[in-house]
Amino acid sequence: MPYAQIGKIAVHFPQRIETNAMLADQYPRWDIPLIEEKTGIRQRHIAQPDETASDLAVAAAEKLFASGAIDRKNVDFVLLCTQTPDYPLPTTSCLVQDRLGLPTRCGALDFNLGCSGFVYGLAMADGLIQSRAAKNILLLTAETYSKYIDEDDRSLRTIFGDAAAATLITAGDQRSLWGFQFGSDGSGGDMLMVGDGGARSETGAIKPRHRKRWNSRLYMDGPSLINFTVDAIPRLVDEILADNGLTDADIHKYLMHQATWKMLDQLRSRMNVSDTRLPIDMAEIGNTVSSTLPILIDRLRSRGELGEGETNMLVGFGVGLSWAGCLWKETTA
Secondary structure, three states, X not given: OOEEEEEEEEEEOOOOEEEHHHHHHHOOOOOHHHHHHHHOOOEEEOOOOXXXXXXXXXXXXXXXXXXXXXXHHHOOEEEEEOOOOOOOOOOHHHHHHHHHOOOOOOEEEEEOOOOOHXXXXXXXXXXXXXXXXXXXXXXXXXEOHHHHOOOOOHXXXXXXXXXXXXXXXXXXXXXXXXXXXXXXXXXXXXXXXXXXXXXXXXXXXXXXXXXXXXXXXXXXXXXXXXXXXXXXXXXXXXXHHHHOOOOHHHOOOEEEOOOOXXXXXXXXXXXXXXXXXOOOOOOOOOEOHHHHHHHHHHHHHHOOOOOOOOEEEEEEEEOOOEEEEEEEEOOOO
């Protein structure tokens, strides 16, 4: 039985960098030190006006191919997670397939999930591999949330950064991903949303949970999202452990979606987990939505902090509301 393995990861950031010092100069009345204390974010990468999610995804994939991890002709399937597609249709993954010069026998699929998207993508890739439908899968996560954010929006502009990650998922003999669990609660769809651009008219459309304070197309109810996270995620962790006959002591690291420092620090406290076991690493890039987990894995690998055979837990959560988690062991290709 073939199983999915997380292979090489390549990351791409837009060249443009927006620092908190730049925001302080532009908006002297913003309390930047307090904002930075809560978010844990000092700067973000921001896409140019004509730079889209597909541009970032293609750049990340080209880095992956340049590394020698795989020949592009051997890619069987493209899974692209984005909430900022180039067009409502056609699917961005099909455009990416063409731009990358991948074989036309290659499958291509977009899926619209945000901060839980990487774990959902791993589950889909594992299913494709176990069913023998594919052997080599390009899992792309790419977002340009900055395009939804008004420049005067103090709450969102200081958090979200643009990025893409290309993760190679290959078939192997070892089971390295297991224990997947998922959750969704559409009653919380009004906590984080873009209310325009779809087919739904104003009649019957869901509205932001509270009055919008800013002109951004993107609306976020931060306090409600924190309350959801610190309630749902520890329960998810406990359920994954119990269902797989494990305890907290069996987990090397909890790799969580990098939302904000405040949110993750509350999870550390609620779960009674040390800083090193639930790492926070977003100060220079911000919240990159579906790319936070692959970026985190890539950074931990580069520092030698993920040992082969150690059991880790991957957890994503956010817009939808949607959440997902699984167990993962690093393997050597």
